[in-house]
Amino acid sequence: MEKGAALAAVALVLLALGVVLLLAPAERTMGEVQKIFYFHVGTAAAAFLAFTLVAAFSLAYLVRREGAHDAAAIACAEIGVLFCTLVLLTGPLWARPIWGRWWIWEPKLTTTLILWFLYIGYLLLRRAVQGHRGTVAAAVYGIVAFADVPVVYFANRWWRGEHPVVFAGGAESGIAPRMLFPLVLSIIALLALAGVLFAERFRTAILAQRIERLEHEMGDNEP
Amino acid sequence: MNERMIYLFLAFLLVWAGAALYLWRLSSLRADLERRVRRLEGLGRPDAETDHRG
Numbered sequence: 001m002e003k004g005a006a007l008a009a010v011a012l013v014l015l016a017l018g019v020v021l022l023l024a025p026a027e028r029t030m031g032e033v034q035k036i037f038y039f040h041v042g043t044a045a046a047a048f049l050a051f052t053l054v055a056a057f058s059l060a061y062l063v064r065r066e067g068a069h070d071a072a073a074i075a076c077a078e079i080g081v082l083f084c085t086l087v088l089l090t091g092p093l094w095a096r097p098i099w100g101r102w103w104i105w106e107p108k109l110t111t112t113l114i115l116w117f118l119y120i121g122y123l124l125l126r127r128a129v130q131g132h133r134g135t136v137a138a139a140v141y142g143i144v145a146f147a148d149v150p151v152v153y154f155a156n157r158w159w160r161g162e163h164p165v166v167f168a169g170g171a172e173s174g175i176a177p178r179m180l181f182p183l184v185l186s187i188i189a190l191l192a193l194a195g196v197l198f199a200e201r202f203r204t205a206i207l208a209q210r211i212e213r214l215e216h217e218m219g220d221n222e223p
Numbered sequence: 224m225n226e227r228m229i230y231l232f233l234a235f236l237l238v239w240a241g242a243a244l245y246l247w248r249l250s251s252l253r254a255d256l257e258r259r260v261r262r263l264e265g266l267g268r269p270d271a272e273t274d275h276r277g
Contacts, residue, residue: 013238017235031225032225032228032231033227033230033231035231036230036231036234039235039238043238078245082241082242082245085241086237086241089237090237093231093233093234094230097227097230190238197245197246197249200246200249200253201249204249204252204253204256207253207260208256210260211256211259211260211263214260214263215263218263
């Protein structure tokens with residue numbers, strides 16, 4: 001089942017690549033390099049979803065105090081950081097040939113970098129403060145850090161910026177109908193890949209909790 | 224190859240490399256944790272002393 005899901009996700013990503021390279025039209029002014037957009041948006045969707053789930057599982061943990069919710073929160077945070085890193089790397093690969101610069105300090109890019117640092121902070125907090133106190137602190141942090149997710153999404157609608165606005169950005173935004181299917185397929189494929197990684201990370205987090213419990217029980221039984 | 228295609232190729236390579244490296248790290252972490260669980264569960268059994276000698 002695990003292997004089957006992983007293979008299906010890999011097949012889906014390869015299918016998305018094929019569709020992007022062979023079927024998606026080249027953008028009129030940018031040419032083929034615009035196709036980075038399909039992976040860039042897909043990885044951003046996965047990162048946003050993962051960070052949203054960190055907040056949801058953190059809240060669930062604070063309410064119900066179940067270890068599985070905490071394990072899911074840490075798994076989502078790691079997946080989110082991984083995909084946010086990919087967003088921050090694929091973006092400059094598009095920006096260099098189009099803007100002539102790898103990076104500019106404009107609202108979308110800056111708030112995304114802040115988002116990345118926020119969740120690196122979350123992972124460092126988890127390492128620094130162990131035990132129940134650390135878990136509760138991380139859950140609170142995971143909910144507060146989520147505040148930056150809508151800020152990143154709306155950054156270029158709220159403030160003037162260079163980053164293109166594709167969805168719901170008014171008359172100058174939008175996507176050609178022939179680009180829509182490759183985009184949706186790429187998003188689904190990258191979400192599936194994120195799902196497979198999440199399942200694997202969740203299992204390791206559950207194992208780590210089991211070890212903690214066993215060590216605790218053995219400590220209690222010592223004379 | 225068109226110079227701009229190199230950027231596209233690099234972007235796709237990064238996505239694969241990122242996912243593959245993470246999965247590799249997770250599988251080694253999981254194998255290590257499973258070993259530790261087996262060891263701890265073995266130590267916790269009432270006949271663990273016999274097991275270790277035998």
